[in-house]
Amino acid sequence: MYQIRKAEKIADKIYLMDIEAPRVARHCEPGQFVIVRMDEKGERIPLTICDYNREEGIVTIVFQTVGASTYKMAGLKAGDSFRDFTGPLGRPSEFVSEDPESLSRKKFLFVAGGVGAAPVYPQVKWMKEHGISADVIVGSKTKDLLILEQEMREAAGSYYPCTDDGTYGHSGMVTSMIEELIEKGNQYDVCIAIGPVIMMKFVCLLTKKLGIPTIVSMNPIMVDGTGMCGACRLRVGDEIKFACVDGPEFDGHLVDFDNAMKRQQMYRTEEGRALLKLQEGDTHHGGCGNCGGEK
């Protein structure tokens, strides 16, 4: 069992938890993820690592409620436990193993969208710890959904919040913020974009035009997360790659985002039904497609 030390809601539908997982905490690096399972009957859910404390053996996760399992997970409190917590999975970000000197000459631009700010944070923090000042754009729909602002401000060289509805920071999408920075004369050697697939797609279309190499982090459907099942396969250039062992980070200019979006929809109806059944509890009488209540 893996105990929850801290659990808090940091925005609407977005939760942060500190979990005791010494093996993961000792070995994880920016770019990697974990898989958790709540209980005996639960799914294996891949989640982002937002932070880690090697000495205390703590891993911080951030997740958004999207289906029945994450909805149930949001109900866990400090003192409760996860039945399973596996990781770190996937490969660390490329820069972790790069020569420090060549790294220090590069200018990094991080672009995060929504809950994507969580996996971006440990990368930006790593940069700061290694004396590299990175520019960070974080976009969200509205001010209340902007997460980890304080943490990000401390770790980033420059921090640029933006909201789709203009309630905070730059008004508009992250892509318009990138354009603004470039127009002002900023130059970047690498862009790292993490967020909804549609956001990563549009960031990549832009950075390709601007000639900025771009890394994205993919979060397809997974089962085991160790390379065994192949559910997470993606088209990257001419090849088929498994996000869990070959990624999750890939060259964004080669990823087939349209295919990735289609694959993410695979269980959407089933997820929706499961969520409906869960939310309605004892009052549930059909609509889930399983209980037969509609007949």
Place this chain on the structure above:
Amino acid sequence: MGDVLKRVPVREQDAHVRAANFEEVCYGYNREEAMEEASRCLNCKNAKCIQGCPVSINIPGFISKVREGDIEGAYKVIGEASALPAICGRVCPQESQCECKCIRGIKGEPVSIGKLERYVADYALEHDIKPERAKQKNGRRVAVIGSGPSGLTCAGDLAKLGYDVTVFEALHELGGVLVYGIPEFRLPKQKVVKKEIEKVRELGVNFETNVVIGKSTTIDQLIEEEKYEAVFIGSGAGLPMFMGIPGETANGVFSANEYLTRSNLMKAFDSSYDTPIAAGKKVAVVGGGNVAMDAARTALRLGAEVHIIYRRSEAELPARVEEVHHAKEEGVIFDLLTNPKEILEDENGWVKGMRVIRMELGEPDASGRRRPVEIPGSEYEIELDTVIMSLGTSPNPLIASTTKGLETNRRKCIVAEESNGQTSKACVFAGGDAVTGAATVILAMGAGKAGAKGIHEFLSGR
């Protein structure tokens, strides 16, 4: 007493009934049936069946105990060689191992060694007969990577010799392929696998789940930081292969590994579990091995019409004869000498069919089997909503790429001596699918045994 040339028949669940449930297909022998079948054994002095067994069980020895009605005694005899008899009695290909060497088989049917082993092992599980523990612990630490057949066997053997063994498992459940790969209707998980693993635990073996070696820690760290004196790698097969044809990333295309993992490990067939499975209404399983049969029979039980698409003919099917027979009885349709060319997608990216081509057999290839050749102009389309690719696996690079000095071969399998599992790295041993590529449970167990022997020799020589 029946005809001594014929085996005592084993009772099975009716094919029509079982095609719609996940209960075990074969009921196994009862005491009377087992004793009668045991009486067919000629108790050969130079028993050929033992030579056919990868773990060298004293087969006439345990069968003569069964004949006497001393089932506990029979279990002890098997226990000297195998830690997992209830599993082997169900999934070993006995027809090409012990049973094919049986002298009874010359004139009639060989003794039903597998079914007798199963009877003895099930009796031991039901009556909770404990395996014999080591008299004394020697306090020396050995790490075993993977809790599948090779890892469990290696761990059990070393624990019996007094070693302090810890098994590291990447998944949340113990058993490796026994829990994620082989379906419930062939190998019950609670009744058989879990209980048999409990017996290994009773030998004093420790288990740690959710540890992915190469990620959560490395073999070098296990040796240097956690002070393990030797390591056995039994990490299993690896990454599923796909054909490389158009349409393979469409929704509704699965690897057999994914389909089976969802149903077996995550119990998606049981609606009280959270993991979904797209069961499908009309399913094609591409491939002809045991895994393909398991996937096909699982899809059938989830309510689909199922076709096996295999490019050679029935004679070349690599699956066990019994599995093919069971699949046919249950209603799986075999489209032989047929090969996929393209998976067809609808406008939303879901599978809507497959374009296939008819094949004929040409000259024998490197494997000795006749090479399938396309018949020009014979392409046609079939309507489908689900495709399951069961084409084998390629090794997972996770361990080899994170362990200094561990040699792999051209096929990326770990190089290890067959006799003792020794790898290119001094205190590291390996066996099972990680070394051989995908094979059988019992071959992996044989490799686990060899590895335990190798580790014992290595550590006692120090």
